[in-house]
Amino acid sequence: MLTERGSLGLLKMRQNWDDSMFVDCHIHVSLDGKDSKKWRRLILEKNYEPIKDILNLYKKKNILILRDGGDNLGISRVARDIATSLGIIYKSPGWAIYKKGKYGTFLGKPVSGIDDFKNVFAEILKVRADHLKVILTGLVDFDCYGKVGEIAFSKQELTYIVQSAKEKGLPVMIHANSALGVRMAVEAGADTIEHGYFVTEEELHLMAERDVIWVPTLAPLGNILENDRFRRLYSKQIKVIQRIFDEHLKAVKRALSLGVKVAVGSDSGSSGVHHVQGFFDEVRHLKKCGIYEKEIYKMAFENGLKALGIDDKSQFF
Numbered sequence: 001m002l003t004e005r006g007s008l009g010l011l012k013m014r015q016n017w018d019d020s021m022f023v024d025c026h027i028h029v030s031l032d033g034k035d036s037k038k039w040r041r042l043i044l045e046k047n048y049e050p051i052k053d054i055l056n057l058y059k060k061k062n063i064l065i066l067r068d069g070g071d072n073l074g075i076s077r078v079a080r081d082i083a084t085s086l087g088i089i090y091k092s093p094g095w096a097i098y099k100k101g102k103y104g105t106f107l108g109k110p111v112s113g114i115d116d117f118k119n120v121f122a123e124i125l126k127v128r129a130d131h132l133k134v135i136l137t138g139l140v141d142f143d144c145y146g147k148v149g150e151i152a153f154s155k156q157e158l159t160y161i162v163q164s165a166k167e168k169g170l171p172v173m174i175h176a177n178s179a180l181g182v183r184m185a186v187e188a189g190a191d192t193i194e195h196g197y198f199v200t201e202e203e204l205h206l207m208a209e210r211d212v213i214w215v216p217t218l219a220p221l222g223n224i225l226e227n228d229r230f231r232r233l234y235s236k237q238i239k240v241i242q243r244i245f246d247e248h249l250k251a252v253k254r255a256l257s258l259g260v261k262v263a264v265g266s267d268s269g270s271s272g273v274h275h276v277q278g279f280f281d282e283v284r285h286l287k288k289c290g291i292y293e294k295e296i297y298k299m300a301f302e303n304g305l306k307a308l309g310i311d312d313k314s315q316f317f
């Protein structure tokens with residue numbers, strides 16, 4: 001198996017900036033965005049061929065650096081091994097953590113409080129996680145504009161969790177929606193904010209000040225809006241989805257004007273967001289903020305590496 005250093009070397013030989021090397025900062029290899037039930041069944045049968053095929057496709061499309069948002073099966077670790085053998089840099093959280101009884105069952109392991117976290121965190125360290133993924137809030141509610149699943153951890157719990165990761169040198173990736181959720185995540189010391197739906201001007205300022213990277217994941221909603229089948233499926237919610245998406249685009253635009261570092265993460269694997277294509281979908285949706293494509297690719301690469309904790313980009317040139 002290649003070490004990370006080895007795979008970087010391989011990338012250096014194969015790539016240069018001109019033929020565009022891409023970074024997708026937010027994927028879930030445990031899901032396929034089409035029929036995730038079937039996909040997970042294959043994984044449980046230890047059939048990893050589809051994962052290998054997907055990773056080969058990522059490689060073919062020059063998406064050579066990936067960060068996984070976690071799963072409860074620990075499959076992102078298997079994917080990391082396969083990816084490394086293919087010369088792809090693949091960052092795995094081991095498992096995401098979520099508050100017992102709240103949103104996140106298929107993404108990671110539940111923790112009921114700080115004591116419980118200590119045990120799960122020890123397991124996460126044992127499997128050499130590359131980052132800690134914390135699910136702080138629930139999902140965006142398509143039935144009611146502005147509503148998201150509740151904040152699951154207390155401020156004290158979240159601060160403890162984030163600091164524990166920092167002490168071990170792990171970057172922290174926090175799934176957070178709502179102004180309050182995002183604020184809490186940033187104040188606790190998150191390195192990256194995932195989703196961040198309903199973020200307001202105040203949190204954007206805070207993110208810019210603290211140099212926190214934002215991964216707005218536009219593709220899950222953007223793809224629903226562009227797809228007739230999904231539009232029919234969500235016919236009762238489509239107006240709310242459109243409004244949420246439009247406001248999110250405005251927030252991304254504002255974030256960029258304030259100097260917030262935005263990275264490209266597709267949330268590939270979530271419903272309607274297919275692996276590999278998801279990255280290009282996310283780029284397409286980001287263009288709706290009025291950013292030039294070239295600028296988005298530059299942002300994807302530079303902020304993507306930063307999100308993944310890869311500081312020495314000189315090795316790519």
Ligand SMILES: [Zn+2]
Pocket residue numbers: 026027028069267
């Ligand atoms: Zn995700």
